[in-house]
Amino acid sequence: MIPAGFEYHRPGDIASAIGILQQHGDEARVIAGGHSLIPMMKLRMAEMGHLVDLQAIDELKGIEVGADTVSLGAMVTQHELITHDGLASAIPLIREAALQIADPQVRYMGTVGGNVANGDPGNDMPGLMQCLNATFDLSGPDGNRSVAARDFYEAAYFTARDDEEILTRISIPVPGAGVGQAYEKQKRKIGDYATAAAAVMVGNGQASVAMTNLADTPIWSDAASAALAAGNVDACVAAMLDAIDPVEDNRGPVEFKKHVAAVMLRRAIARAQSRAS
Amino acid sequence: MNDQTLTPEERAANLKGMGSSRKRVEDVRFTQGKGNYVDDIKLDGMLFGAFVRSPYAHARVVNVNKDAALAVPGVVAVLTAEDLSPLGLHWMPTLAGDKQMVLADGKVLFQGQEVAYVVAEDRYIAADAAELVEVDYEELPVLTDPFEALKSDVVLREDLEGQTEGAHGPRKHHNHIFTWEQGDKDATEAILAEADVVAEEMIYYHRTHPCPLETCGCVASMDKVTGKLTLHGTFQAPHAIRTVVSLISGIAEHNIRVISPDIGGGFGNKVGAYAGYVCSVVASIVTGRPVKWVENRMENLMSTAFARDYWMQGKIAATKDGKITGLWCHTTADHGGFDACADPTKFPAGFMNICTGSYDIPTAYLAVDGVYTNKAPGGVAYRCSFRVTEAAYFIERMIEVLAIKLNMDAAELRRINFIKADQFPYQSALGWEYDSGDYHTAWDKALKAVDYEGLRAEQAQQIEDFKAGKTRKLLGIGLTHFTEIVGAGPVKNCDILGLGMFDSCEIRIHPTGSAIARLGTISQGQGHATTFAQIIASEIGLPADDITLEEGDTDTAPYGLGTYGSRSTPVAGAATAMAARKIRAKAQMIAAYLLEVHDDDVEWDVDRFAVKGAPERFKTMKEIAFAAYNQAIPGLEPGLEAVSYYDPPNMTYPFGAYICVMEIDVDTGEWDVRKFYALDDCGTRINPMIIEGQVHGGVTEALAIAMGQEIAYDEMGNVKTATLMDFFIPTAWETPNYTTDHTVTPSPHHPIGAKGVGESPNVGGVPAFSNAVHDAFRPFGLVQSHMPHDHWRIWRIANGLGMHG
């Protein structure tokens, strides 16, 4: 469990971090909380010559809760998402989901930016951000741009982010009053990724549903969301089962995963509906 | 202490002897991070070893190219089988009478097998260089199924080709290791043929791994000036390791010092000898420098000893009203690429023949066939006496299967078949003499404690609710009554590599009345320093707090066979009591001399000898100790010390009644343990708090094994569960609350009546959890479903029973 050797960089601002990435090309990688990257390095499944630590960059920190929008710095930890007062009342779904990630030790270190940038289909935040219709702000050598969470994921570990770009902030529209939200996740134990997880928002004639770890990207389904908005739970579930594409692994065979996907989704819907007004 | 105002009870309490929940003295250092484990050891000039391991489960090793690795600055050596063969060390003997490659000799037989050993100035260089060793493999067909292996033309062990005789008798096939038979085959088959009822089932106990918190490792240090080899390591049997190292290396035994420092859990994983030890010793001899090797977690799970992997075909015969008349078992045992089980020599399937369990079964037959496959070697006793968990799981499942066949309550079926209290000592059909037991008392106490009738009523209601669509959850009540066989063992039938399985204790009393005791065992978390001091305290009347306990250094401790199979208290604990009694016998003579009376005119009184009939005339042990060092006593040597080597007359047979109440979600396969009740009878209880701690830990391991933990392979022989993401270790969250309870039926042959308890909870826990899962689905037609009962497998049961609509 010893990673290959690397150079360690700790820039103090975004521009210098991008500079280092530019200088070393695909030899370099940013590290946030390290709780996805370091295990991969120790397994020698990820090897890079230069590690660019984002911990010292203040621009990447902080939670701002506005009337219409919540802005999360990429380096906000999962622990901060859980303990921030204003955030829990603005978008309770974030806290509910964050509490179901790993364990307290991981959440003290793991960041929201790392979680969404990682591109691992097992991560919970990408599906959550798709459900919430979040936007990711990216900074790179060519300037800044924004990509919708629903357009960000291409395949496992492949995202719309260029190698030399850094994800700086996440903007999330605050769901209107009366919107019920729920995150439901089945896992084998504390510290495990989802066997299946569902993020649901419903209310005011609108709905949004996304699921995690049931394909090589998170799955947000337009059809499923529309069906739920129309009040048709069965059609919502059917559309979602159509959209997912789970594979067999140690968590179980495909048939099982599809079954629990439907169970998680129905439970999340029921809870979200009970919270809608 | 010389206080006459204290009552005998108060004086006894001050000793913190047997029966006291004395706090663990070890925890002072462990809770402060001040333990001293193998990886804490740093010696001057120490080098580090790292293995190159096979990515394939079965392949020919065509070529190993070391050049790129040797070119890395800081790399001192790269060893392969070719380097070891001139020393005859490219293979090593296993504890099971087989031999095992130290480094791949022409082929590899399991994924993760050791191919080359890189020695470097630090562990980072060693890890980097290991990546640069180029190995050419030629893949061979892989056998992961033992039944297929017995039919296949593929020869796994080419080195054994043509050998029809193995260490344990004839080999029937080139992938067959041994057949072990116990009991009366013809009589059992006759009973099965005539029985009112026969239940038959395949019971599989899946492959898992002890996975101790600390992995295996060692530091070998050859001093070329003195010719002495010091080997620090995570050894559960340091003395046996010294003898083995001497026998295979040719270094005289007095020139080898083996030290087991603090050990972070063993559970059987640290009994055997591993390639890392041999390579480190060789590397230290070659370089003249100390060499450290410590496995990482994946190496531990993939290559050092696994546990279980027994396919147990069972038949159980009974009368119409449930009296069991016969038991038949044929086990196919998957041993992996080499037979490296850690069992007493004459028991290639351990004590699997305890599989008649707690029941008075007049006739029985057991046969075990050991088989080679392309999996890691091992087959150790993971927190159990040799194969006792397998035996207990087998019989406790067969009882449930029979209960279904008879349409009987499984608690009642057990009750009418228990060996009765007045039948002890009990001669079992498969050859054991159970020392003592009172199963009915324990069983009734357990059923009452959990309100068994009430639970069944609640379960019946829940089934109604389920059928009415009011709930999607089922309730399972998992019953187990287990009997263990521990404390190996009598030298007449138990040895490992020819070493009799006695154990030992040496006690020295210091002039001021404190003491040091050394034992042939080694604690890995069991709290020996706490409990063995308590035995001595009660036996010789010195406070446990004034007694230091040392184990694990072969230069100072007396020879013993180590700690595993719950043998420490039954064997070394007995030696401790016997050594203490020798001291007390001498102390009696000293006291009589000091009190100027005849030896027979003094009597023992908690912490002193007093003149019979004149209790105010006494000498405390402290006074006696001092006298032993400052008085010339006619006819007595100075000093006060004793040593005892104890050869137990029999094993001990702890037992217990465990009940698990579990709720199961039929839609997701998720489970929730609502209640777990554990009644243990381990005979005399030395430290109730430590017993409770052992039970909590052991049941938690049992939960892991039953509900998810496994070493799984794909058909290519790749290990699918080599990290703790997939290998289930429960966290505090998954761990239920336990209720512990006890009865006390002392062992009649043990000096203090103690039986050993550390492993009971694993032995009894696994069937309790598994039976709970089965019990939940019994009303819907489930008879048998193999562990581990993780979510998808439970879901599959429900799905197979048509519960998903």
Ligand SMILES: Cc1cc2nc3c(=O)[nH]c(=O)nc-3n(C[C@H](O)[C@H](O)[C@H](O)COP(=O)(O)OP(=O)(O)OC[C@H]3O[C@@H](n4cnc5c(N)ncnc54)[C@H](O)[C@@H]3O)c2cc1C
């Ligand atoms: C035992 C364990 C259990 C876990 N369980 C879960 C779980 O249940 N659910 C879950 O969602 N996660 C889980 N995780 C992962 C954890 O949440 C990680 O912390 C998270 O996935 C990554 O965040 P990080 O800050 O640690 O990122 P890092 O590991 O530092 O980085 C991850 C990847 O993202 C890239 N990256 C990081 N930040 C940025 C940025 N600002 N811009 C561009 N690229 C960036 C890195 O280069 C790297 O490739 C678990 C982790 C562990 C160790």
